[in-house]
Amino acid sequence: MKxxxxxxxxDFRIESLENVEIGDTELLLKMMCCGVCGTDVHKAIxxxxPTPTVLGHEVSGIIEKTGKDVKDFKAGDRVFVAHHxxxxxxxQCRKGNYSLCPQFKATNLNxxxxxxxxVVSDKHIHSTMGKLPDNVSYEEGALVEPVACCLHGFSKVDLEPGDNVLIMGAxxxxxxxxxxxxxKLANQIIVSDVNDFRLEKALAFGATNIINPSKQDIHAELLAMTDGQxxxxxxxxxxxxxxxxxxMNLIRRGGQILVFAPFKKDDVHIPAxxxxxxxxxxxxxxxxxxxxxEPALIMIKNKVIDAQAMITHKFPLEELESAIHSAHDPSGQSLKVVITER
Incomplete structure (x- = not known):
């Protein structure tokens, strides 16, 4: 075990994983796939x-064994699990702000x-673990957590059918x-990026238009693509x-902006x-x-999200450092990078 x-x-090092024991309310999961998240890349680069640490939180796998008090899962179950x-x-929880809970970031996979x-704790078993349907692969299961993150983002805005959407980042x-x-029946789904490979991928996955702001006037293109709206x-x-x-300069009157990426803690000047x-x-x-x-899993199961097709690169656990660099390369041809254990 490693x-x-x-x-x-x-500086990534393969180390032995020894003396793995579980308590009565815990279970032991054999990792079959773990996605490389943008936050993993950010933390590593x-x-x-704090170091040393084991990154990774977009997990799917098969249950190796369970503690005697675990009731809803058994050895052999194929599952996904998330970390917080x-x-x-x-x-914060009473207000529905679960991701702002003090316990949220304090909990993690072990x-x-x-x-x-x-080792999956009882907290995770009850809150962030679910069984994978037969038609959902381990690789698809590893995308449940990022899809769930995106659904959480959409819950913060009011997107109406027929609205025009710009996604900055492909x-x-x-x-x-x-x-x-x-x-959700958006009208125009426009994706902007400076990576032409990823822009072409965006078209394949549902974007109606793409813009490379390093080559095009984004404001003029948006007006043209939305008939001036x-x-x-x-x-x-x-x-x-x-x-x-x-x-802030591109959004129409009455529009909404969803910030779904971490910024450096620098001042950003906006037209207030x-x-x-x-x-x-x-x-x-x-x-x-x-x-x-659960909604994320259903969207993957029903192919609303084509999770399998998003995966462009697969690496074994020993090559995690290469996987991180592949995901980080802004000029490269990677979309979703995963670590697989078969």
């Missing part, structure tokens, strides 16, 4: 987490998704969001602070007058909630 441990930028669990009783085996998250927008909803899915300024004069709304969304996993 795990891939992050010690710093370009920017070195934003709210307490359900604090002030040791993390990039490991042969994972990475894995932007591609999922374009498929959800299509499912403009954009009702802009989703920022790339962690670039200036995109908020761009979004638009809040009052044009009734612009800006909201943020972080992570997912336990309420989003």
């Amino acid at each position: 795990k891939n441990v992050y010690y710093g930028k370009d 920017e070195q934003t987490v 669990v709210p307490c359900y009783s604090c002030d 040791p993390g998704g990039f490991s042969d085996y994972i 990475g894995q998250i932007g591609i999922i969001q374009s498929q959800i927008a299509r499912h 403009g954009i009702d909803l802009i989703i920022i899915s790339a962690g670039i602070g200036r995109l908020l300024n761009d979004a 007058y638009r809040f009052f004069e044009d009734e612009i709304k800006v909201v943020g969304a972080y992570s997912s909630t336990p309420l989003d996993y």
Whole structure:
């Protein structure tokens, strides 16, 4: 048994996973697939987490064994599991802000998704684990968590059928969001990015139009694509602070902006007058909630989200560092990168 441990930028080490024991309320999961999330890439490249640590949280696998008090799952079950669990009783949870709960980020998988085996606590069993249907592969199951994150984001905005949507960023998250927008009957689903490979992928996954702002006048293109109406909803899915300024200048009167990416803690200058004069709304969304996993699984099961087709690169656990760099390469031809254990 092994795990891939992050010690710093370009410093991943395979280590033995020894003396794995579970309690009566826990279970042992054999990891079969773990997606490489943009936050994993950010943590590894920017070195934003304490080390040593095992990254990875988009997990699917098969249950190896269960503690005697585990009732709803058994050895041999194929499942997905995510990493953060709210307490359900604090002030934030009572308001429905589960991802802001103090317990939320304090909970995690043990040791993390990039490991042969994972000890899953009772909290996770009850809140972030679900069985995979027969027609959902382990690779598809690993995308339940990112799809759930996107559904949480859409719950923060009011998207009406016929609205025009601009998604800034054609990475894995932007591609999922374009498929959800299509499912919600958006009119124009426009995706912008500077990577032409990812833009072409966006068209294949439901975008009606694409824009490369390094080559095109994005404002003029948006007006032309929407017959002069403009954009009702802009989703920022790339962690670039200036995109908020761009979004504030591009959104139509009465429009909404969803911030769905981490920015560096720098000042971002925006045209603040638009809040009052044009009734612009800006909201943020972080992570997912336990309420989003079942809808996410259903969307994957019913091919509303074509999860399997999104996967462009697969690496074994030993090559996690290469997987991180593949996902990080802005000029590369990767969309969704996963770690597989077969």
